[in-house]
Amino acid sequence: MNTLFDLRVRKESAWIEAVRKTIGEPLDVVSFDERSINACMGCWDCWLRTPGRCVMNDPMSRSYPAYMSSNRIVLLMDTAQGFISHRSKAFMDRTIPHYHAYIAIVDGECRHAARYSRYPDLVFVFDKRGLSDREDELIEAYLARSAAHYRSKAYRLDPDGGGGLRLLKPARVPERSEAGDPAGSMERLVIYNGSPRRKNSNSGLILDRVVNALGDRVEIRDLKKREHWDRWAEGFSSESHVLFFMPLYVHAMPSHVMAFMERLPASEGTISFFVQSGFPESSQSHYLEAYAGLLARRLGRTYLGTAIRGGVESLQMRPPEGRDAMMAPMVGAIVRLADEGRFHPDDLERLARPVRFGRTTALLAGLLFRLGTNRFIWGPRLKQNNAFAARSDRPYAPRKGFAGQPADEWRG
Numbered sequence: 001m002n003t004l005f006d007l008r009v010r011k012e013s014a015w016i017e018a019v020r021k022t023i024g025e026p027l028d029v030v031s032f033d034e035r036s037i038n039a040c041m042g043c044w045d046c047w048l049r050t051p052g053r054c055v056m057n058d059p060m061s062r063s064y065p066a067y068m069s070s071n072r073i074v075l076l077m078d079t080a081q082g083f084i085s086h087r088s089k090a091f092m093d094r095t096i097p098h099y100h101a102y103i104a105i106v107d108g109e110c111r112h113a114a115r116y117s118r119y120p121d122l123v124f125v126f127d128k129r130g131l132s133d134r135e136d137e138l139i140e141a142y143l144a145r146s147a148a149h150y151r152s153k154a155y156r157l158d159p160d161g162g163g164g165l166r167l168l169k170p171a172r173v174p175e176r177s178e179a180g181d182p183a184g185s186m187e188r189l190v191i192y193n194g195s196p197r198r199k200n201s202n203s204g205l206i207l208d209r210v211v212n213a214l215g216d217r218v219e220i221r222d223l224k225k226r227e228h229w230d231r232w233a234e235g236f237s238s239e240s241h242v243l244f245f246m247p248l249y250v251h252a253m254p255s256h257v258m259a260f261m262e263r264l265p266a267s268e269g270t271i272s273f274f275v276q277s278g279f280p281e282s283s284q285s286h287y288l289e290a291y292a293g294l295l296a297r298r299l300g301r302t303y304l305g306t307a308i309r310g311g312v313e314s315l316q317m318r319p320p321e322g323r324d325a326m327m328a329p330m331v332g333a334i335v336r337l338a339d340e341g342r343f344h345p346d347d348l349e350r351l352a353r354p355v356r357f358g359r360t361t362a363l364l365a366g367l368l369f370r371l372g373t374n375r376f377i378w379g380p381r382l383k384q385n386n387a388f389a390a391r392s393d394r395p396y397a398p399r400k401g402f403a404g405q406p407a408d409e410w411r412g
């Protein structure tokens with residue numbers, strides 16, 4: 001079975017016909033609107049409490065059996081602000097339950113261990129129109145990278161260009177943009193907090209320290225508070241200096257951050273980014289870093305750079321002194337940003353270490369994860385949640401001879 005998810009706002013049929021022509025039948029077409037996919041809220045329950053199952057109950061979670069029993073998943077995506085739309089990004093984020101919290105190292109970088117023995121191929125369909133060449137390349141590289149993490153082969157289908165499938169290979173990391181000239185001391189800095197977590201947010205802890213250090217020079221705007229989005233987006237042009245601080249979600253921004261960014265008008269001022277992530281190596285964030293520079297250009301703002309820091313999921317597992325030691329350089333980099341109007345290159349370089357694992361470190365880290373993190377950190381947390389016995393569950397593994405979930409059982 002092949003399943004097509006139409007994630008676009010305007011569901012024109014021409015693309016669906018192009019897909020049918022290329023990959024043939026059977027093709028189950030599923031239309032997802034704004035209410036079909038809630039944004040991932042970073043609860044980690046699908047890893048540590050209900051292994052393999054998302055706690056949300058929406059058409060997206062009800063589509064998981066179809067996802068896992070398809071040979072190919074075709075995703076029709078809109079683009080917005082030079083990236084995939086927030087709805088498309090939400091789809092990518094909400095695919096995470098099909099993988100373990102357990103970590104494996106592949107080519108010097110961490111990946112989530114596979115929960116299932118096979119995964120569908122992913123066919124991405126999006127329009128080049130409205131994108132610069134660099135944006136188009138970045139999206140393609142991002143999708144190829146995410147598919148590789150997801151153990152899926154990735155293809156792009158250009159519905160206007162003959163309709164063939166083109167295999168996407170995880171390619172080189174996209175070029176990053178140079179930061180502009182320092183803006184000088186900032187009287188006021190608005191920081192958008194992009195963590196979707198309702199509790200125990202690492203971003204929240206770090207930003208509390210930033211407020212302690214910068215006092216009323218800084219205003220934190222928590223993007224979970226959607227009721228303020230209209231006002232914040234309207235007032236965006238009058239803010240001279242803005243910083244987006246966010247956790248990395250599947251190599252890019254959490255989908256609600258993208259939804260907010262989609263609303264932003266071009267305006268004067270500066271923009272900078274801080275991305276913190278779970279895996280230790282900062283190379284995880286290179287795609288988002290590359291996008292940050294392109295977004296700054298779209299918005300017409302002076303780009304002051306992107307700080308990236310890996311390993312932050314361990315923050316709350318550390319003793320108080322360990323937490324302080326981990327947060328101090330992150331807070332320090334933001335204070336310098338506010339004082340000097342730029343990220344200091346030394347801060348960026350230090351925060352980004354390790355960029356990726358060398359061969360020997362990869363071997364050692366692999367061993368450490370297998371014998372340490374996987375066993376002594378995730379194991380006890382699964383046990384605490386009475387979920388240890390279910391840790392290897394494959395709730396959506398296709399049954400023998402099963403040709404897919406009858407659509408009306410899960411469609412919203």
Ligand SMILES: Cc1cc2nc3c(=O)[nH]c(=O)nc-3n(C[C@H](O)[C@H](O)[C@H](O)COP(=O)(O)O)c2cc1C
Nearest residue numbers: 042195201202203247248249250251277278279313
């Ligand atoms: C859906 C999802 C996707 C994630 N993707 C990545 C990733 O691609 N690379 C990474 O290093 N960490 C990834 N993480 C881990 C988060 O970036 C990390 O836990 C972060 O510290 C959470 O910050 P917060 O508590 O402020 O939300 C992901 C987490 C979730 C829930």
